[in-house]
Amino acid sequence: MKRYFRFFIVLLIILSFTTLYAKKLNLDENNKRKDVVVQTRDTTSDDAVSIGGKLIVDGLVDGDAVSVGGIVDIDGKITGDLVVIGGTGNIGPNTEVEGSFVNIGSSLNIDKKAVFHGEKTSINLGPINRLIGNHYLMSHGRTSYRRGPFSFVLRYDISWIRILSKSIISYLLALAIVVLFKKGTRNVERTMNINPFATFLAGFLVELLIIPLMIILAISVIGIPFIPIFLLALFVALIFGGAVTTYMIGKYTVNKIGKGKIHISLVVLVGTVVIAILPLLSLLISMTNIGWLNILFLSLTFTEMYIILTYAFGSVTLSLFGTRIYKNEVKDDK
Secondary structure: OHHHHHHHHHHHHHHHHHHHHHHHHHHOHHHOOOOEEEOOOOEEOOOEEEEOOEEEEOOEEOOOEEEEOOEEEEOOEEOOOEEEEOOEEEEOOOOEEOOOEEEEOOEEEEOOOOEEOOOEEEEOOHHHHHHOOOHHHOOOOOOOOOOOOOHHHHHHHHHHHHHHHHHHHHHHHHHHHHHHOHHHHHHHHHHHHHOHHHHHHHHHHHHHHHHHHHHHHHHOOOOHHHHHHHHHHHHHHHHHHHHHHHHHHHHHHHHHHOOOOOOHHHHHHHHHHHHHHHHHHHHHHHOOOOHHHHHHHHHHHHHHHHHHHHHHHHHHHHOOOOOOOOOOHHHHHO
């Protein structure tokens, strides 16, 4: 009983945090991420590091410049290294980098006149880029259209289509994983059932260490080759753990309804539908333009997504990618 009490306390803290976070996103759009700006004629003697925000350098950075999962606009001088991970933006003609230039999974427009004195390293990671940064979490953002009688409907039609398409892809991927990797699915499921609190804690620690490890690997020359392997492991953990979590949610729902044994494809479908309910409700509520209600459902959607993500990382980590069932020996002895 104490184990579940601690678990619900953690969930309450997360919900409170995400409610405040969502409120900040809703009320202060311009300050939702950390921006680092070095204006023309300005000089900073410290490293310029931006995570999930904007890195704008028009002046002089007497150190390293690092951007993770954000937007870059470089048109100044950097005496150290320039590292861009999972970002987008421009590198202008006045850019001069005395150290190394590392571009990992970023989409950058680099002017031909930009000067790089050190080694240039570029690694394309494709869809794994989405693991870096948090801008993709706000997936049902507001796309602008020309004003017209149907502009409101068009804007939300795009959001409905986006959510529906993501749900279909998630369903097919989860079903394929659960069917093809039965033993691994069973090990991850048992690990999560036996140790729910330990699983959540392990996932939280993994999330906590992702960005620092990425920066350390990117800045150190020796660590750069290991970045694709590290991100691939994260990608596999997220997909595998998310698929098993979807299956478990479907299984739990089916058992509560009392339907007994049904085909695994239907179980995964039920889990996918249950997960999609909150994002759909959040989108529906956003049409009402009721501030506090919009914030509430935004925070609930964020919390749901965060919990699934955390359990996905934690369960796969503890089970060593489904190769074993993690058990707390102290509990087993009791």
